Amino acid sequence: MTRAHFSDSYLLDPRHPVTVNVIGAGGTGSQVVTSLARMDTALRKLGHPGLFVRVYDPDTVGESNIGRQLFSEADLGLNKAQCLVTRINRFFGNDWAAVPERYREPEDNRFANLFITCTDSKSSRLQLSKLLEAHRPGNGYTDYSTPLYWCDFGNAQKTGQVIMGTIRRNIKQPESKKFETVQRLPFVTEYVKSYARIREEESGPSCSLAEALGKQDLFVNSTLAHLGCSLLWKMFREGVVFCHGFYMNLDTMRVNPISV
Template sequence: MNQNYRAPMKLLNDQIRVLLIGAGGTGSHLNRELIQLDTCLRQLNHKGLHVTIADGGVVTNANLSRQHFLPTQTGMNKAEAQVFIANNLYGRNFTAIPRQINPEDIGYKDFDILITAVDKPSVRFGIHQHRPTTGNVLWLDTGNDHTSGNIVLGHWCRTPQIPSICDLYDYSLLSDGDSEIKSCSSAESIGRQTLGVNATSARLAAQLLWNLVRNGEIDVHGAHFDTTTLESFPIHCSTKTWGMYGWSKTAA
């Protein structure tokens, strides 16, 4: 039986403080989605979002094939490039952190939602290791391979009501491996991750946030998707579903 998760009242009544870690493949598309989400919420008399984007990478010509940057932004820091788009083209007041952020730098009182759009498993595991004991910070993770991926929304704490990506999957032994290989051309970039896989991940992630804030509750807190078969499979807020991943609230 599904168990609806109810949003903290702060998300419904106050401005939502978002930290987006990663402004590349999925993160660059997420920035546009968050801008749209902010616009819609404000038009419904919500206080909207304030987004901080962290990334230490630099925009290259190869990035332009599947990442959402302007051609004139090659050579710019990725976080600063995305914030430039948000602030100068859409009138937002987003903030850039132009460096790779360390898990210990994330303050659980500074943000309401943490979004990770990163390639390295070690980053996810590091964030999981530094989670606070309690709290209402939500962690929305987006991940993908060549043609498929998943999104998972969970609590970033040691006593979660809904499990995070690292509660459902063991990242402790995963190697960063291929994630550290950089693409030197558009052909290599598309060969590693097909066109649309990042945008699909970002769209589903933003839709999940919209469902939560707009409706005040959700009974689905993630999804698996495949861009080749065009299939999507929900992850339900359900003890039965969580048990299939080997997770339970009592064991958290």
């Protein structure tokens, strides 16, 4: 029997826009946030309340970011999160928020239904994992501040992975005679013990685009972002997924799904 995970019902029929915290607005994050803006537009056209996104990143745009990330020379010296969100708000007419700092212990409404991490830092993922483990909600009332899913985007020079995990202890599943339903999906820190292929000391900024391309191939971030956002789109649009992530290799041009 095929294993399947049905999306939490709040994603499909929320009372408010689904809240999303994107941590990291660099190579992958800038591509992911732009794809989320397209997804938000599509969802609203379909009668869904859409998405409300907060983007967290303390870094500023440097020379090495131009060409590989979605920034131009006019953006030099600007905070990445603010630059990206301002552009998207103007283009799509949204009111999304930029936070020019690292994500930390939530205050007020800093929790979200969906967390997306797009960083090179192993420590930031481990810290977020501990935080979300400590705030796993049960199956009670759900609103815009209830954490439901964590989707992690990670990559090395020509390889990468996306892994979707459930924050809520168990996502209630419908009865099915066709599928073996799965309530809980593991975090990236549970699923891949050696998930961070980029050494922490190598994850700092590069001085030039040529140096940056030696660490991450030109299209690895955009390819990873588009495939990962396609998984997110399935969760919103179709309400069911049969894989909760994938491994990607641009050298072999292969994408291997991770079954639920």
